[in-house]
Amino acid sequence: MQEHSLPERRVTSCGVAGRLRYNRLRSRNAPVLEPGASYHDRFRLAGARMTGSHPLKAPLERRVRALVRSIRPMLAGDVEPLHQCRVATRRLRELLPLCEAELTGRLAGRARRRARGLGRTLGPVRELDVALDLVLELEQEGWAQPAGAARLRQRVREERDRQRQRMYTRLKPAALRKVERDVAEVLKAIGTHDATDEWALVLSTRIERRAERLREAVREAGPMYVSERVHEVRIVGKQLRYALELTVDTGAAGAAAEQTASAVAGLKQLQETLGRLHDLEILQGLLRSIESPIGRSEAWATQLDALDRDITEECRRLHGQFVAGQAKLLDISRIATRLASRMWNAHGGRSGGGRVLKMTLGGADAPRASHGRR
CATH class of the missing domain: 1.20.120 (Four Helix Bundle (Hemerythrin (Met), subunit A))
Incomplete structure (x- = not known):
């Protein structure tokens, strides 16, 4: 798995209750997060604890990994990772209601809403990335002549830059961390849940x-x-x-x-x-x-x-x-x-x-x- 694109969250001391929970995990010989571990360590340990065979576990894990893997290059401006991130949110939106039926609490529903919000934020930029590729294709196939293609490309780029700036404004680091946190916690819960x-x-x-x-x-x-x-x-x-x-x-x-x-x-x-x-x-x-x-x-x-x-x-x-x-x-x-x-x-x-x-x-x-x- 690639490194997280956002500032790492550090696990710090959380008082007596946290220490008791830490000790209980120790007593079960379960992998735990040491102080100073990164957020991605939390995700890896969630997978390490999953020993069940819930039918939703494998497809959910693939979709969560696809989402996490695409975020850093997407924020760097790469076109294909943005597409992969958007597809991952779509597939998660289909899967998370099934997890919601299996689990108690509101975690899966909250994760679904956040994944939906992320996908909709990426949508306009993805459309314009496709439009820009389409201009090149039409020019290469002879549909668009050079002068017309250049003017159309300029118009698409102007709109894409505007939408990309809007996307970056909406994609707050804290919001992205919440999306990743929620889907990782759903994954952990499903992995330890009897179907x-x-x-x-x-x-x-x-x-x-x-x-x-x-x-x-x-x-x-x-x-x-x-x-x-x-x-x-x-x-x-x-x-x-x-x-x-x-x-x-x-x-x-x-x-x-x-x-x-x-x-x-x-x-x-x-x-x-x-x-x-x-x-x-x-x-x-x-x-x-x-x-x-x-x-x-x-x-x-x-x-x-x-x-x-x-x-x-x-x-x-x-x-x-x-x-x-x-x-x-x-x-x-x-x-x-x-x-x-x-x-x-x-x-x-x-x-x-x-x-x-x-x-x-x-x-x-x-x-x-x-x-x-x-």
């Missing part, structure tokens, strides 16, 4: 709800190209995909693992198509925000007009692919619904499961109509 059926019941309910949302979103999108409706399909499809991946990671898919993996592959294909469409829409919005010169003709302005038309045509082509694949998406949603039903029954689910339903509703991240990429 119940609660997490699987929550997961099955979330899959069922998201499969239904996907069906509704696809039907509302229909054959017409309405950007907001297509964007909603993309968001809900991504959420369903993350939930289905967890059934494979935890073994909850059982005999349906192969069919579930095929459904996940179909949703990834959807993401590639609609993700590309969304990226082009973002770039086109930036292109159209550039003011054309008044009273004179500039080569870059003429080139950007041509690029605008080409992007419009490409967006319509990608939307046509989406419409052609809508029937497949409906099939995937039905596969997901059947899997959710089998999981519910296999784990002793009953109608009106109060705590499970409460945890599911409390932990769900409902999709919102938005132009921002998540």
Whole structure:
């Protein structure tokens, strides 16, 4: 694991109560934090104490490590670590409600909210990183001519610098430490917790709800190209995909693992198509925000007009692919619904499961109509 990017937190004396707890851990031959140990030592020792075999332990550990590993290079301005950090927060948001169903207290819920806040802070910068790469790609493929590409690149960089400065203003060191602390403590708690059926019941309910949302979103999108409706399909499809991946990671898919993996592959294909469409829409919005010169003709302005038309045509082509694949998406949603039903029954689910339903509703991240990429 890479070193932490923020000033290290030091474990200091915490009075008589702390010393008694320290001695009890000593008596159990458990690894403990010596005075002066860093925050990352706390994370490593949390892993060292995990000897259970909770189904959520391994996927949670992978996601926590991905988050911690990406923060330092992300703050240094690297593009790919920012993307990895954002993906880690998304996957944690899918997993932490299951931990919340297993654990007492509010720790997992608090960790989920903080991970969500971090992911949303990173979103605008990630969109503009993608837009900048897209300008280069379009120029290399001959879609964008040199003068137009240079002007568009300048506009994207201006907006990215503005959003990056805003991101740095919001990413306070103390807030980042709280995110890492909370997810590490959830990891430690799950690692020492005996598994119940609660997490699987929550997961099955979330899959069922998201499969239904996907069906509704696809039907509302229909054959017409309405950007907001297509964007909603993309968001809900991504959420369903993350939930289905967890059934494979935890073994909850059982005999349906192969069919579930095929459904996940179909949703990834959807993401590639609609993700590309969304990226082009973002770039086109930036292109159209550039003011054309008044009273004179500039080569870059003429080139950007041509690029605008080409992007419009490409967006319509990608939307046509989406419409052609809508029937497949409906099939995937039905596969997901059947899997959710089998999981519910296999784990002793009953109608009106109060705590499970409460945890599911409390932990769900409902999709919102938005132009921002998540």
